[in-house]
Amino acid sequence: MPVRITIDIFSGRENPVVELSAKESQDVLERLKPAEPLVQDEAEKTATPILGYRGLIVEQTGPQAAAKDLPARFRVASGNLVGGGMAHRASDSGFEDFFFSNKGYIKKLKDATAIRKILNQELPRAKDVRDAFTIQPLPFPIFIICSCAPLYEPAWWNDGGQKQLHNNCYNYACNYRSDTFAQPGRAAGAMYTALTCASVKPAAVKDALEDQPGANNKCPEEGHLVALVIAPNVDFHWYRKGRNGYWSHKPGSTQVTNVDNSGHLISDPRTANRGMYTDFCTFMVVKHGHIKIN
Known part of the structure; x- marks a missing residue:
């Protein structure tokens, strides 16, 4: 079953998307087999919506998923897999390094060189942001200052x-x-x-x-x-x-x-x-x- 990988990095623009062949898809799904479970804090940080690089979104396209041990759609970030009820380390924790390398599947993008240039700055920044990020509920004030503003929903x-x-x-x-x-x-x-x-x-x-x-x-x-x-x-x-x-x-x-x-x-x-x-x-x-x- 073909696999589509989206590099989740932009906020306003559409993200770059890589479409893989059946052989390439099989290789990716093998590398991303779930290994040991993540602790809760790791899973929450991986799924946190931040600005900049947020990971790879992997989708098994078609009517039926090829890899039964993986959801139809999930995120890979810093070697962690989250989505569809899954929260595990990837069997190949260095998959992102491979994907973005000269031999990796990012080469299928026409603008691969430009995307790599952005990622050279964003990959270490994303790791620092996630490492420092504290998952805690923050009290969000309920008083009204701007009466014409939209509801926060x-x-x-x-x-x-x-x-x-x-x-x-x-x-x-x-x-x-x-x-x-x-x-x-x-x-x-x-x-x-x-x-x-x-x-x-x-x-x-x-x-x-x-x-x-x-x-x-x-x-x-x-x-x-x-x-x-x-x-x-x-x-x-x-x-x-x-x-x-x-x-x-x-x-x-x-x-x-x-x-x-x-x-x-x-x-x-x-x-x-x-x-x-x-x-x-x-x-x-x-x-x-x-x-x-x-």
């Missing part, structure tokens, strides 16, 4: 299916489900042409977001506040300010979260740990019913 977005997988940070920030992994400017026929503040911001304006660079983290009288950040020439990411004054976000096709890459609540995206998204571009306002994204 992660369970609605985090369905593990259509809503979660096909809506990205831009969809979430705008509180607009399109199921298209929305791209700034695409609905208006004026999509960005470079992954820079100077290109992505005007594309969002074409979608009817209002640029408010002087908002200074203050709630607007109408609509809700969002923030655009950029990983220079790599990707874009968006945050949105909630009713309680704190911010939340959705890294790519992963779950909605209200913490940054340090596991801290986000009081201001300008000072949050944003990983590779080092450029803070601007605050913008989304007025409900005014925008159209796709």
Whole structure:
């Protein structure tokens, strides 16, 4: 049964996808047979939605899974396997190193060299983030500061299916489900042409977001506040300010979260740990019913 592997690294852009042959798929499934079980903390950290590299998503495509001891869809990160009720070490704990090597299956991508360049920085950063990340429930204030802001309702977005997988940070920030992994400017026929503040911001304006660079983290009288950040020439990411004054976000096709890459609540995206998204571009306002994204 063929296997599809997605490199889960971007938040705004579509992730790179590698389609494997039957022979290659058999090799991958053999390498990824589950070994010893993970402890709970390891499993939770592997599944935590962070910005930057989050692992490989492995999918057994077709009507029936070839490897009965592996779920149809699961994540591989730092040699750990999680998903579909599984939480184990991989038999080949160095599978990611092989996959990204010159002989690995990443070579099937047309832009393999560019992706490797990004990964050279992101792989060690991701390991440091996960090692330092503390899994603990944080009290999320329930008072209302921004009465026009959307409800923080992660369970609605985090369905593990259509809503979660096909809506990205831009969809979430705008509180607009399109199921298209929305791209700034695409609905208006004026999509960005470079992954820079100077290109992505005007594309969002074409979608009817209002640029408010002087908002200074203050709630607007109408609509809700969002923030655009950029990983220079790599990707874009968006945050949105909630009713309680704190911010939340959705890294790519992963779950909605209200913490940054340090596991801290986000009081201001300008000072949050944003990983590779080092450029803070601007605050913008989304007025409900005014925008159209796709």
